[in-house]
Amino acid sequence: xxxxxxxxxxxxxxxxxxxxxxxxxxxxxxxxxxxxxxxxxxxxxxxxxxxxxxxxxxxxxxxxxxxxxxxxxxxxxxxxxxxxxxxxxxxxxxxxxxxxxxxxxxxxxxxxxxx
Amino acid sequence: xxxxxxxxxxxxxxxxxxxxxxxxxxxxxxxxxxxxxxxxxxxxxxxxxxxxxxxxxxxxxxxxxxxxxxxxxxxxxxxxxxxxxxxxxxxxxxxxxxxxxxxxxxxxxxxxxxxx
Numbered sequence: 037x038x039x040x041x042x043x044x045x046x047x048x049x050x051x052x053x054x055x056x057x058x059x060x061x062x063x064x065x066x067x068x069x070x071x072x073x074x075x076x077x078x079x080x081x082x083x084x085x086x087x088x089x090x091x092x093x094x095x096x097x098x099x100x101x102x103x104x105x106x107x108x109x110x111x112x113x114x115x116x117x118x119x120x121x122x123x124x125x126x127x128x129x130x131x132x133x134x135x136x137x138x139x140x141x142x143x144x145x146x147x148x149x150x151x
Numbered sequence: 152x153x154x155x156x157x158x159x160x161x162x163x164x165x166x167x168x169x170x171x172x173x174x175x176x177x178x179x180x181x182x183x184x185x186x187x188x189x190x191x192x193x194x195x196x197x198x199x200x201x202x203x204x205x206x207x208x209x210x211x212x213x214x215x216x217x218x219x220x221x222x223x224x225x226x227x228x229x230x231x232x233x234x235x236x237x238x239x240x241x242x243x244x245x246x247x248x249x250x251x252x253x254x255x256x257x258x259x260x261x262x263x264x265x266x267x
Contacts, residue, residue, distance in 0.1 A: 040193075068254045079155065079258035080194070080242070087253050126193050135207055136254030137184050137246050141193030 038063045038129045042142035050150050055099075055114040057145045059127030062108065068136055069110040070128040071101055074144075080126065086110060087132065097121070122149045153177065155259035157243050163265045164233055172228045172262045176245030183226050184256060185218055186242040194242055200226060233266045240264070 043058040061067060068087045072080040084095025091103040097120075101112045110127060124146050128139040156175040164170055176183050182201050186194035196210040200220045208218070215233075220226040230237055240263045244256035 045191075070254065072258075077260070079260045080244075080256075081258070082255050085253060085255060128193070130254045132252075132254065135199060136252060137182060137244065137256050138196050138199055138207060139194075139254065139256070141186075141195070143191065143193045 038067070038131065038140045040127050040129050040140055040142035042125075042127050042145050044145055045143065046146045046148065048148040048150060049117045051119055052116050055112070055117045055121065055147065057112040057125050057127075057147065059101075059110045059112065059142060060108055061110060061127070061129045063129055063131065065131045068130045068132045069101075069103060070130075070139065071095065071099070071110075071112050072126045072128060072141075074124045074126065076123075083112070083125075087136075117147075117149045119149050119151065122147055155243055155245055155257055157241075157259035157262050159262055160260065161263045161265075163267065165267050166233060166235060168233050168266075170230045170233055170264060172230075172241050172264070174226045174228070174243030174245075174259060176224065176226070176243070177247075177257055180245035180247050180257070181223070182246045182248075183220060184244045184246075185226070185228050186244065188240045188242055188261070190239075197228070197241075230264075233264075235266050238264055238266045 039062045071083040086103045127142045130139040185197040188194045199207040203223045215231045240261040244258045
């Protein structure tokens with residue numbers, strides 16, 4: 037069985053500050069890991085994914101995440117927050133293979149960016 | 152190009168009624184997924200289609216829920232005898248062959264179901 041824990045349901049940062057959203061996972065097989073973003077009244081959009089290649093993954097809008105097997109973590113970071121980054125962020129894990137799209141999602145972290 | 156389209160965007164119904172939710176995937180995407188997102192939670196997997204067949208329906212909560220994809224494109228999620236606990240946003244996602252290997256999903260905006 038797989039599970040995802042996102043630490044902090046709400047994170048607030050100032051514009052220009054570092055963004056750090058935490059994700060820990062549990063998986064019995066080598067995982068595929070994802071971060072999705074959901075803006076108000078929009079569908080989930082893939083930010084980035086880890087599929088067993090490079091452990092540091094770069095995504096859209098300046099976000100990146102590092103896969104750390106020893107810590108079972110896949111934290112999302114961005115060096116400098118922008119107002120447009122305010123959204124809900126979801127971490128997800130799947131076991132890859134022929135059903136890689138069957139993901140287990142965390143409960144989400146709402147990011148607020150203060151001017 | 153067009154993304155995943157879901158209709159209706161909002162549906163309010165009464166307890167015990169039957170509901171159909173429709174998903175029109177991105178053209179050419181062979182894999183289609185249904186997820187359910189309850190308030191304050193992340194999406195939960197319901198069912199996965201590869202072509203016309205349900206390859207994995209392990210997430211359907213009970214036999215009141217059923218989904219079809221008769222021609223391998225549009226899918227309909229059907230809920231019989233709705234209950235208040237069925238209230239949620241129902242998300243549809245599709246992916247192409249490459250995405251099916253890497254797990255990248257393209258989501259629609261969802262259908263918000265409210266059961267009174």
